[in-house]
Amino acid sequence: MATAMNPPALENRSEIAALFVERAPVLVEVRFPRMATAPDWYLCETEDDLRRVTAPLGAGVELHLHSVWDLRNVTVPSVIKR
Amino acid sequence: MANPNVDEQVLRVIVNRASPRPADFRLRKGENGLSLFLGSMVPTTRIIDAVQAAGKKGELTVAVIPVSLLYDLGLTIVATPGGTADREVNAIHVEARFPFLSRLILRLKGRTVHDEFNERVSPRIAQAATILG
Numbered sequence: 001m002a003t004a005m006n007p008p009a010l011e012n013r014s015e016i017a018a019l020f021v022e023r024a025p026v027l028v029e030v031r032f033p034r035m036a037t038a039p040d041w042y043l044c045e046t047e048d049d050l051r052r053v054t055a056p057l058g059a060g061v062e063l064h065l066h067s068v069w070d071l072r073n074v075t076v077p078s079v080i081k082r
Numbered sequence: 083m084a085n086p087n088v089d090e091q092v093l094r095v096i097v098n099r100a101s102p103r104p105a106d107f108r109l110r111k112g113e114n115g116l117s118l119f120l121g122s123m124v125p126t127t128r129i130i131d132a133v134q135a136a137g138k139k140g141e142l143t144v145a146v147i148p149v150s151l152l153y154d155l156g157l158t159i160v161a162t163p164g165g166t167a168d169r170e171v172n173a174i175h176v177e178a179r180f181p182f183l184s185r186l187i188l189r190l191k192g193r194t195v196h197d198e199f200n201e202r203v204s205p206r207i208a209q210a211a212t213i214l215g
Binding site for chain 1: 093094095096105106107108110113117118119129132133135136137138139140142162163164165166167172175177
């Protein structure tokens with residue numbers, strides 16, 4: 001499941017809560033649309049982690065949330081063995 | 083705003099490191115073109131401050147990209163409003179996009195704009211971009 005939202009509003013609260021309860025950890029992509037910069041990425045275990053990520057964000061920023069369990073590896077995986 | 087000349091430069095805000103990486107110049111789904119600011123019209127410190135104010139993390143700097151390279155890669159530069167809270171910075175925002183015909187050809191080949199941009203264009207930009215000293 002992927003969820004996009006506007007952080008100041010933090011819409012879809014129940015959907016986000018369910019995402020953390022049922023499918024944590026959650027990969028959070030913080031996009032800065034039309035600000036000429038690449039996204040920041042965070043791995044959040046809880047909603048509190050997410051709140052810490054969103055607290056300093058300004059207007060116009062977008063969050064895209066993905067459960068790590070939904071990620072697909074479409075290329076050859078990098079495997080490190082010791 | 084007129085199209086920039088080949089001898090001009092555009093800017094992208096990146097995390098400061100030894101050299102730019104292709105990941106600094108990738109298109110995300112939903113983006114029509116690579117978001118950039120025109121160079122030399124607003125102090126770079128002001129551009130960085132505007133991006134930092136939105137919450138971008140890390141020690142930021144500016145990667146300088148020659149407009150001629152973008153034209154050589156078959157891109158057009160389109161003025162669009164910026165997304166920061168600084169009106170002057172927003173006024174110099176542009177996007178580097180594939181023109182309509184290129185997008186059409188890509189579609190006929192069954193290739194997405196993002197794949198083409200990220201696999202062919204992003205590495206070339208990273209190679210040519212210089213970090214503002």
